[in-house]
Amino acid sequence: MAMAKTPSSPLTSPTTSYLQPQLQGRKIGGEHTQLGHDQYFGISSNEQNYKAAYGLYKKAVLEDKKDVVAMVYLGKMLREGKGVDKDVTKAMRWFDKAGNLGSMEGLYQHGLSLVRR
Numbered sequence: 001m002a003m004a005k006t007p008s009s010p011l012t013s014p015t016t017s018y019l020q021p022q023l024q025g026r027k028i029g030g031e032h033t034q035l036g037h038d039q040y041f042g043i044s045s046n047e048q049n050y051k052a053a054y055g056l057y058k059k060a061v062l063e064d065k066k067d068v069v070a071m072v073y074l075g076k077m078l079r080e081g082k083g084v085d086k087d088v089t090k091a092m093r094w095f096d097k098a099g100n101l102g103s104m105e106g107l108y109q110h111g112l113s114l115v116r117r
């Protein structure tokens with residue numbers, strides 16, 4: 001009996017291999033980003049604190065100019081007005097920065113912001 005072919009990883013498949021050079025040296029998220037997630041999702045305290053999360057994501061980006069995860073969350077918070085005043089224009093700038101560093105999520109969120117305008 002023939003075994004089923006195992007699908008290739010999405011990051012190594014021929015259709016996405018063009019992303020590899022763009023993502024080299026990019027962080028998935030540093031310490032402040034992780035602490036921001038803790039506040040954003042209420043992981044350790046079971047209570048969300050968007051204002052604290054925004055400050056931690058901002059600190060993450062100031063310390064590491066390539067932290068695309070923090071950039072995307074800053075954009076989401078600005079677009080939705082979570083913990084900060086709503087500002088879609090600033091949100092789209094953060095999505096653009098993340099996208100220019102190779103973040104597909106940043107590009108997706110930018111497009112989503114355009115559709116929601």
